[in-house]
Amino acid sequence: MYEAVFHVRGEGPYERATAESTTRIDLWCNDHCDLLSIVGDGEELVLDRIREAVGVSQRLGDGDDRLIVTSACLKQHAEGYVEQYLAAHDCLTLPPLRYENGAKVVRVLALDAANLTAFYRDVASDYAVTVESKRELPTPSVDAPLLSPDALLPALSPRQREVYRTAHEQGYFELPRETTTAEIAATVGIERRTAEHHLRRAEKKLADALVDAL
Incomplete structure (x- = not known):
């Protein structure tokens, strides 16, 4: 199994929000809505972008750390450029999706390294993409779940x-x-x-x- 982390620059509302502030957004998709963790000092700008894109259903927390439940799922209102390439090349992504510095950060898994290469080739033909990391993973087991340092920190x-x-x-x-x-x-x-x-x-x-x- 192989893993790569890609930074994909797009024009979505969360990319724009994080390009305009020092804020990070972590997103867990639940089909009908999203759970967002917002960390940083550009909260009001980010909240404005979220309201414009999908609406805000619930808010929890204050200061520069906040949890948001959106009124709808972002993928229903924005171009799903990552998902279509994942499906085309038999790749998977592990949540959360991360947005920072104007890019969508995606952790992608594939059983064959060639699939990761093909995924990168096609996405990079349409978007500005950089590779943060790439590695081969041991086969996961029930008592040794697939984790990365980002999942623990x-x-x-x-x-x-x-x-x-x-x-x-x-x-x-x-x-x-x-x-x-x-x-x-x-x-x-x-x-x-x-x-x-x-x-x-x-x-x-x-x-x-x-x-x-x-």
């Missing part, structure tokens, strides 16, 4: 990931610390308090996700 917004990575690269977590939040903020190009907010949010999410494994 919490959803961080693009800005939270950027600030956390910058902090790590600059030695913020070393003992003693080799940088300050002011220097991290200057590198990223944001205010110090904003950088500290994103760093604290990222640290809490990672701690909450890992504490049960300790």
Whole structure:
């Protein structure tokens, strides 16, 4: 079995929303509606795009983390460019679909590597596509489910990931610390308090996700 993660740029409402903000959307399709996890600081813009496209049925949470249940399924109102290529080349996709930085991020599985190649070839002929990763997977079993690091780690917004990575690269977590939040903020190009907010949010999410494994 083979897996590849593709970034496909399109003109859908969620691609446009994430291109215009530092927000990430994770989508689980339920045919009649979608469950969305919205992480980032462009919430109102994203909500406007969702209302325009499919409507908002329920909202839960506040700040830069929110769960949304839509009034309808996005694939009923937007061009299903990924689904048609998956079917044509006997490929599967694993939820959630992810939208960030103006692209739809799709994790695709195939039993034959040639099918992944054909999928990429056809999608790339119509859309701007980049390959994030590609690997061969062991055959899954009942007691060893098919997981990737993304399935285990919490959803961080693009800005939270950027600030956390910058902090790590600059030695913020070393003992003693080799940088300050002011220097991290200057590198990223944001205010110090904003950088500290994103760093604290990222640290809490990672701690909450890992504490049960300790």
